[in-house]
Amino acid sequence: MNLKKKIRLLVLTLLVTSLLSGCIFNEKDSLRLGSRNNTESIILSHVMGQLIESKTDIDVIYKENLGGSSVVWNAMTNGHIDVIPDYTGTIVVTYYHEEPGNVEETLEMTRRLVEEDGIVALNTFGFNNTYTLALDESKAEELNLVTFSDFAEYSNDFTLGAVFEFIDRPDGLPGFEKEYDIGFKDVKGMDHGMMYRSINAGEVDVINSYTTDGQLAIYDLRVLEDDQSFFPPYHALPLVRKEVLEQYPELEDVLYQLDGMINEESMQIMNGKVDNDGMVVEIVAKEFLEESGLIAKD
DSSP states (O other): OOHHHHHHHHHHHHHHHHHHHHHHHHHHTSEEEEOOSSHHHHHHHHHHHHHHHHHSSOOEEEEOOOOSHHHHHHHHHTTSOSEEEEEHHIIIIIITOOOOOSHHHHHHHHHHHHHTTTEEEOOOOSOBOOEEEEEEHHHHHHHTOOBHHHHHTTGGGOEEEEEHHHHHOTTSHHHHHHHHTOOOSEEEEEOHHHHHHHHHTTSOSEEEEETTOGGGGTSOEEEOBOTTOOSOOOBEEEEEEHHHHHHOTHHHHHHHTTTTOOOHHHHHHHHHHHHTTOOOHHHHHHHHHHHTTSSOOO
């Protein structure tokens, strides 16, 4: 190989190495926002991400649809993602296997527990997205079902449609059945989006919905009351790795602007825009931030 070819090869090698290094370092120096495989988590991720990019010079990389809560949590604690939205009850019960308390106690426990793993829990967004049961309104009226205790008397005649995670979580179906002495005729695991289509088609009789589900606004379902307060508070909040806050100290003040800004109704509306109306998540998040006065309108 002559000298010119050697020089060209050397230059090409350096160029490729530089480009690859640029890709690696760009991602490493950027903020990685993770989300679960559900609409609400992805929306909250984009709400945080767009606010961050609007208020700072930080680049945001979205890591969407990573999986269920445990998958996302493992990615967070292993340093593969930097910021996530999560829920106080999930953190206390599912990740750390502790007994939750009331709203304030559960939030304080959340902050103390995640700190052990180098994570900071910021103030809550303002809404509590807890588990519930929902069934056809006419059937609930016929049987006079208002609470979970009412439903327990008839549950053996009902087929439950539930997300896979709810079926396995200690704060989900196992504990719920024990607390209310409930047993179902059958339990069918499915993705969240399938539950409402399944109950509408008569394939299941009752579903484990979430109180901020957008589909509750378009299906004629009755949401039952957790009269024995089995399910813990599930207040949504941002979690940030401590070393990321040390690298970007401005991040804390920016995310604190979301403190108490999203209630159950506004979260349900945002979920509905995506799940019912087919709107793009990025647009829904942007509309919320603009209407809330958190970012300027274009």
